[in-house]
Amino acid sequence: MKEQGAKERIISTACDLFYKQGYQATGINQIIEEAGIAKASLYQHFPSKEALLNEYLLITRLNNYEHLLQFTAKMHPGKQKLMGLFECRLERMETSNFKGCAFIRIAYELPGLNQEATAQVHAHTQGLKTFIEEQLLVIKHSFPKGELREMTDMLLNLYEGAGLQGYIQRSVKPMEDTKKVVRKLIATL
Amino acid sequence: MKEQGAKERIISTACDLFYKQGYQATGINQIIEEAGIAKASLYQHFPSKEALLNEYLLITRLNNYEHLLQFTAKMHPGKQKLMGLFECRLERMETSNFKGCAFIRIAYELPGLNQEATAQVHAHTQGLKTFIEEQLLVIKHSFPKGELREMTDMLLNLYEGAGLQGYIQRSVKPMEDTKKVVRKLIATL
DNA sequence: ACCAACATATACAGACTTGTCTGTTTTAAA
């Protein structure tokens, strides 16, 4: 039994490099070298570099979401899980050395994104939105539809804005400050 | 008298293309072709493509700021100018066909940004922060220092978060919704 | 033991990139 199949090595190496260095800055040759496979093997599993990109986005999205669920698994639904979203991001900012959100990076790096990749970016955002909305509904069961939406969007904007500022400044401070503000915001609900 | 000097044509063409297509996707050859100048002329004015990038960021930052000042020139300082910030961005989102903020795009496109370029990105963010803070101080003259800072950061996060969502969705809706929320937020001050 | 599937290494094609270089032509001022 092998340690890991060639395809798995390709994918995990590509995911690593695409996130660490960016998609454009990562060449096929670097991927095959670090994965320890032959170039022909790569093109047997993936028809193009773009196919690797789509696989990268899909896997990263599932991983991110899974990580969020595990991170907040033992928290109480509602306020605690909502704060957990921010804490989870804080943790990832540090462990990733402020590399930023994979989906936003791709969206800015490649203005002309293919359909499938675009769908992954949207799915990621929608996932965040849904998570926030669910917690808000737990906090305040009788949320008027319009206000729920408004609050969800606002929290998402704060979350993304703080993530962006943190990325630019290479600091957790914007996210920590935002966490405090959010705590105050949802305290009044 | 010439219509425009070679250097000016280089800069304006580079700024256009860097913003429209991205920095990496724009080659030197395309710049000289569309500017209608010779390659040797470009390298007589700029030592490298990276020097052009720095010039692009500097000029874009000054232009953006100038545009904001003109856009809000006839507005009353305080709430009106603060809302003007969001309206100004809304206008630019449409005229630029949702190309996003030049500085954020560069920050994500080139993870290893040179010192001067990084400084321009920071200066841009700081400019926004200062603008917001100034308007807040007009609105509420006796703002406690900590709360002023908190409110400034929050508004900046909302602004950037909405800009990001608008970019991803290619829609003005997130920014419009955020504008409404901000109006409510500052109404209570 | 054999065969098919998969990996391997490596060379190659063709198209791109930034930046250099040579030599000619235009322009402006003295």
Add this chain to the structure above:
DNA sequence: TTTAAAACAGACAAGTCTGTATATGTTGGT
């Protein structure tokens, strides 16, 4: 009119990139 700076055209170097092709080797299932 002479002179010097600047812009021109375009070939070229040296390297990058993705993707293909060839030819050899390994491995697991029947």
